[in-house]
Amino acid sequence: PLARTISVSRGPAPDTLPSGAVLLRDIRFRSVCEHHLLPFAGHAHIAYLPGEQVVGLGAxxxxxxxxxxRPQVQERLGEQIADTIAEHLDTRGVLVVLDAAHGCVTMRGGRQTEASTLTIAARGEYTDAVARAELITLIGASVPLGGAAR
Structure with a gap:
């Protein structure tokens, strides 16, 4: 199912492909922690540097x-998202940031209702700390990013 989900578009022509990152912020998700069978939910932020292929944002x-x-831990979920995008799009770089609240933290033990867990998975050019930091800054931006900078 994933191969069909992330089917790629061979157009536009290579000279019209984005030269910078494609960043999709605030994708809501829900999952279940495989350790405690309690829910965790939050937002995924995905950035990728296209190679020769692009994909619709809905993919x-x-x-x-x-x-x-499926039940899992947040760390693995981020790694799987990054691997799937990198593999199917042949990207120059992928960055996945997950920010989630976990039922095992909010409903058990210390009951920290405001705590969230942040995980980062990087591939390709985004394994470089400087490139990664630039995107993390954009993900944290509190205002709409609008169009591309000139």
Whole structure:
């Protein structure tokens, strides 16, 4: 199902492909912690540097939804999302940031209702700390990003 979900578009022509990152923020997701069988939910932020292929933004959302549908830990979910996008799109770089609240933290033990867990999975050019930091800054931006900078 994932191969069909992230089917790629061979157009536009290579000279019209984005030269910078494609960033989709605030994708809501829900999953179940495999350790405690309690829910965790939050937002996924995905950035990728296209190689020769692009994908519709809805496909990125579906990848998150499909992979989040099974019990797992958040760390693995982020890694699986990054691997799936990198493999199927042959990207130059992928960054996946997950920010989630966990039922095992909010409903058990210390009952920290405001705590969230942040995980980062990076591939390709985004394994470089400087490139990764730039995107993490954009993900944290509190205002709409609008169009591309000139």
């Amino acid at each position: 990125l959302v579906r990848v998150v939804e499909i992979l989040a549908a």
